[in-house]
């Protein structure tokens with residue numbers, strides 16, 4: 618089917634993801650990545666444990682009050698749930714959808730090194746067979762998709778022009794392809810926090826990246842009203858001496874977005890990118906407070922910053938404790954998305970979540 622047939626549906630889905638006071642739960646860790654999370658809590662990375670953990674997420678009472686959509690990994694989209702007592706249940710995707718949480722699917726197939734690029738640069742794979750996989754995901758209940766392209770800032774001069782162009786073009790080809798199958802594309806050009814660069818450098822690079830992304834989306838005829846942007850916040854490299862103030866992050870992030878993101882894009886949902894749970898909430902709160910009204914819905918699409926406490930409290934067996942911890946961070950971010958979050962008012966795990974050269 619062509620994009621024309623899906624316009625209304627795409628705009629409606631994007632609008633649902635942009636519900637005020639809500640954001641996305643990114644639970645689409647690849648099998649290798651969830652394995653690292655499980656290893657940290659001493660849980661074996663088996664299919665049964667992944668099923669149990671993702672069932673916990675899907676059955677959290679009241680999660681829909683703060684979460685508008687969930688990004689799933691392919692295994693989870695086609696997986697049945699299990700109850701806390703161990704009895705088989707309905708498909709995990711239905712548990713989310715039945716409480717009004719829109720299911721989405723990670724469709725990229727990971728990063729590969731960029732031939733001709735600078736050391737460490739990557740391109741994002743997954744265009745092959747994308748239309749067929751998207752159609753199948755739609756039939757299973759998915760209504761949006763995610764594709765994570767990654768750019769680095771290095772002393773050797775990255776990102777190169779080649780990396781910026783290739784990653785922008787890949788995002789645009791992906792966005793057009795999934796829209797033709799009725800899925801709203803989450804456009805995610807992540808700029809890693811690795812490095813010792815200052816916030817001005819990040820802002821200049823991010824402006825360049827976002828401008829190039831929106832040019833590529835336009836060249837591919839992507840329907841912006843039926844798309845969502847998932848950027849990193851404009852932050853200095855992790856190697857910088859002290860963390861920036863929320864006011865500074867808000868100032869640079871909003872300046873960058875105002876200069877580059879068309880107002881026809883309904884929502885900007887930030888990734889957490891290695892910020893701690895509390896930092897991710899506090900910075901989002903600062904961004905939201907610094908602009909009112911904003912031309913787009915501003916919210917979150919957090920993976921690590923929503924799940925860290927949950928994983929630790931669950932520890933492979935305590936479903937209720939895991940759910941309570943997840944709900945606390947979801948509530949904190951729901952408030953931050955309105956600029957109402959009072960720092961420290963919800964429990965969080967202080968573990969630094971930054972990991973060099975993170976893959977999803």
Ligand code: 13P
Nearest residue numbers: 643765889890919920921
């Ligand atoms: P983090 O919030 O852990 O950065 O993950 C969000 C995400 O979906 C990255 O692709």
